[in-house]
Amino acid sequence: MTWPFENDTSAAVKAFAVRSLKVSRKKNSLIVAAVLIITFLLTLVLSAGNIFVSAQRTESLRLIGTTAETTLSNPTEGQKELLRSSTLAKHVGMELYFGTIKDTGSRIGISYIDVAEWEWHRFPLVRNFVGQFPKKENEIMAALWLLEDIGIKEPELGMVVSVTYFDRDNAVHSQEFILSGYFEDNSYIRSGGRGNLYVSPAFAMSADKMSETLYMDLTGSNKENALQQLAAELRLQSGQSLTLSPAYESAGKVSWITIGFLVVIIVLSGYLFIYSFFYFSVSKDVQMYGELITIGATKKQIKRIIYYQIRRLLIRGTLIGGTAGFIGAYAILPYFINIFFDGQINIRFVSVIVGTVVSIALSSLVVYISCNKPVKMLASMQPINTIRYENYSNIKYTKIPGIKSYVLDMAWRNLCRRRKNAIMLIVSFTLGCTAFLAISLFYESIDPKQYVDRYYQYDIEVTDESGEGTTITKNMLTQINGLSGIEKIDVIERQRIFIEYDEDIFQEYLMDFQRKTSLDISSYDRETLSEQFWSYVYSLPEKYAEDDEPGAAYLSEEYAEILPIGTVFSIKVSQVAAYTVHVAGYIDVEDSLPAGGMAPVLYLSDATKNSIGGEDSIFQIGIMCAAGQDNEVLTEIESILPTGGVKIESKAAWEEKLSSNMSIFYIALGGLSIFLLFNSILNFINTMYSSLQERSAEFKTLSNVGMTERQIKAMLRHEGTIYTMIIASLVTLIACVGAKLLFGGISGIAPYAEFHFPIMQLLGIVGLVGIICMGVPGVMYKKMKP
Structure with missing residues (x-):
């Protein structure tokens, strides 16, 4: 313009x-x-x-298992009408629950989800979907893990699936369904192996529902505010709640x-x-x-x-x-x-x-x-x-106390009069070194070996996934014990027990169970609860077994407030005579083992387990192998165990897989850290070269008044020494103070990370700073000479 x-x-x-x-x-x-x-x-x-x-x-x-941002259980007709016209909710889907499949301890049920819920909230999360959404009254679809739990190892479209389930009145129904679709999902990990077979709309219209749940998304960017407004609009009744899905909270x-x-x-x-x-x-x-x-x-x-x-x-x-x-x-x-x-x-x-x-x-x-x-x-x-x-200013400077060398004093004076340049160089070099150390800390902290050591206690772990307790037999365990190359074997055994349901004791526990599983048990009568209120009992880990007192039972620490120490209840094995136990303590959540039915997992002292009787089944085998023999032992174990119903995990195999997969990750991190360090070095060299060119006339003047080449080079070397001392001190200070803070962020991304201070990298950086800062000025000055 x-x-x-x-x-x-x-x-x-x-x-x-x-x-x-x-x-x-x-x-x-x-x-x-x-x-x-x-x-x-x-x-x-x-x-x-x-x-x-x-x-x-x-x-x-x-x-x-669903992308829905919030849910509403047992909605009234008025609430449904409000949601249809509300500007606060969108993508409203529905799930109807009809019953629990027999002998699964309420883990597996039958439900119907409408097309809106399937398309908006469920289908985006599943993988490898085969078939179609059920349409005919006798059609169902389900996740592969769930089909395996009810005995179907190799599903095929059109195959008959026989199901026996309890309805809302605790009546038993047996029905044959046709499998119309199956898929993979991960919801069993969070739900503890709980899930539903999905029936067709025609079946839903012909059966009596036990409960109903609406799934929906919220409009606007402020989800918490929309949630509060929607709750006020719906006028929630007793037992109803609207909560934001954990996946959307501070993600x-x-x-x-x-x-x-x-x-x-x-x-x-x-x-x-x-x-x-x-x-x-x-x-x-x-x-x-x-x-x-x-x-x-x-x-x-x-x-x-x-x-x-x-x-x-x-x-x-x-x-x-x-x-x-x-x-x-x-x-x-x-x-x-x-x-x-x-x-x-x-x-x-x-x-x-x-x-x-x-x-x-x-x-x-x-x-x-x-x-x-x-x-x-x-x-x-x-x-x-x-x-x-001239690219410098003649300003007052503070003389270094005790310095008698005029050459060193001149070097300090040069840095002070070019203070801005000096600060820029120091900040740039310090930043590059700090970034290199930060990425080095990240690199050191997420070593695949640390991952497998954190999550796998044994070299080889064998787990019974059938839920029946008959897959790994005593004879198989004997054969494994006889293998060469094994240094230690730990066996975890368990048995099914029933806990006598007492509403005064377990009502709060059941409310917590319902929140965690989204399973509505409000329609269960006392007889149904008694039949489904079972779980597994394990031996108490040694580190918790201080007193081997009869009747002592331990729970996961997540139930510390719900079932306090001293709580007394009765347990049975296979519905035989009851045995009274009391809560004597809690174990860490990370040491807890898988649950079974609706009741909490119990950990009993040896004296108590001997008192209640019953027969244990093998749940898990942990094996420590001799050095370098993991693969040989793994091959022999695979030949002993059946092909289905058992999960075999090898620490060596996981470490090899992770190391291979993360190689490109390490290359990317290494490239980034080297670039940031190289950038700061290049900046120092470029700035120093430009500065020396500007001072070329000054060097001639110094030579004319009697300063020798040796003294000029010494002065430049002293300048580099001052830079080295300042930068090395700052980098060391920042590394020592910031390493733990940075590791907090790293452990948030990778919980298995272990803190390793990058001491060797720090020493290398300090040495590199000294070489660059003290060597570059002299080399550049020599190149400038005709």
């Missing part, structure tokens, strides 16, 4: 800017490279962050903090490099721009020339970096993210596009902020000032 009576000089400005770009190709290529790398890294990090948080939420939803906060840390590091590192590079670049061209100002160039025209060059360089760097980052996100991230989620997460195109656009915008902002101050300084200078311009 030109003002009235102002000559249009845009063509001249553009021509001069283009010629200037061609003259300074080497300098400009470095700026383009810096912008390219910053954009590329930001695209990868932001895309990874967006996808990782989304993947965490999806994984949480898969454990829950991904730790992940975003970690991603934000990396983004800040990359942005600051890029800013310091570009600012330093551009600042010295402009200072070299001060006299050239002074000549333009002398012949009439205005402040606006000077800015236009420089900003035109910046835009050209920025467009090249961001487009190439953004494109490379986008391709990298699609080529690398799917493999890399799926390491954490067992190959179940798909990369969304929109997520990568958003990450790329935001990265380009951030890179552009960094470049303009970096260049803004030098451009303003140059444009506002008077012609006479450009001729005498």
Whole structure:
């Protein structure tokens, strides 16, 4: 835009800017490279962050089994009508519960979900769906794990599934269904192996429901506020509640903090490099721009020339970096993210596009902020000032106490009078070193060996997954005991017990059970509860068995407030004579073992187990192998055990799989850390070289007044020593203070992580800082000499 009576000089400005770009190709290529790398890294990090948080939420939803944001149990007709017209709820789906399959302890039931619930909330979470939604009255569909639990190992479409279940009146019904569809899902992990067979709409219309639940999403971005307004609108009755799904509460906060840390590091590192590079670049061209100002160039025209060059360089760097980052996100991230989620997460195109656009915008902002101050300084200078311009200021400085060396004193004086340059160098180098150490800590903390050591106590674990207790026999255990290469075997046995239901004791427990399983048991009569109130009893782990007193029972610590110490109740084995026990203590949740029916798991002392009688079945075998013989033992065990109903896990196999999968993850982290460190080193070298060029006339003056080459080199070496001491001290301090804080974020992403202070990396960084800071000035000065 030109003002009235102002000559249009845009063509001249553009021509001069283009010629200037061609003259300074080497300098400009470095700026383009810096912008390219910053954009590329930001695209990868932001895309990874967006996808990782989304993947965490999806994984949480898969454990829950539905994407619905809130649920309403047993709605009235008036509430249903309100929801149809409410602006606060959308995607309302329905589930009707009809009964519990016999001999599953209320773990497996029969329910109907409408098409809206299936399409909006369930289908997005399932995998490998085969078949179709049930339509005919005798059709059903179910998850593969659930079919296996009721005895169907190899399902086929159209096969007959015989089901015996209890209805709301505790009447027994036997019916044959046709399997219309099956799929994979993970809801059994969170629900403790509880789930439902899904029947058709025709069946739902012909049967009496036990309970009804509505699933829905909330409108607007503020879910908590929408939830409160909807609860007030529905006028909830006793026993009804609206709660936000756990998957939507504070999802991904730790992940975003970690991603934000990396983004800040990359942005600051890029800013310091570009600012330093551009600042010295402009200072070299001060006299050239002074000549333009002398012949009439205005402040606006000077800015236009420089900003035109910046835009050209920025467009090249961001487009190439953004494109490379986008391709990298699609080529690398799917493999890399799926390491954490067992190959179940798909990369969304929109997520990568958003990450790329935001990265380009951030890179552009960094470049303009970096260049803004030098451009303003140059444009506002008077012609006479450009001729005498020097990139330092003669200011007062504090003399180092006790220093008698004039050469060291001169080195300190040089840093003080170029204080701004010195601070920029120190901050840039410190930031690069800190980033390297931070990523090194991340690398050290998520070693696959730590993962398997955290989650697998034994080299090989064999688990009975049938729920029947007959898959692993005593004879099989004897054969395993006789194998060579085994150093230790631990066996976990269990048996089914019934707990006599007492409403005064277990009412609060049942309410908690209902919240955790979404199973409505309000219609169960006392007889039904008595039949379904069973669970498993395990031997009390040794570390909790302080007193072997008869009648002592232990529970998981999650029931400490619901069933306090001293609570007395009766248990039976196979409905024989009752035996009275009392709650004597609790065990950690992480030591708890799988439940069975509706009753809580019990851990009994040896004296109590002997008193109640009954026969234990083998649930799990933990095996410790001799060094290097894991695979041989695993092969022999697989030949002894049956092919179905047993899960065999090997620590060595898991470690090998994780190490292989995470190799690209380590390469990516290593590349990022090396780049950030290299960026700070390059910035130091570039700034130091530019500074020495500016001081070339000063060195000649010092030589003329009698200062020898040896003394000049010593002065530069002392400057490097001061830089080394300051940077090394800051890096060490930050590493010592920030390591534990950073590890808190790492453990939020990977709970199995173990803290390992990167002491060797720190020592290496300090040594590298010393070599660079004390060696570069002398080398650069030597190259400047004719």
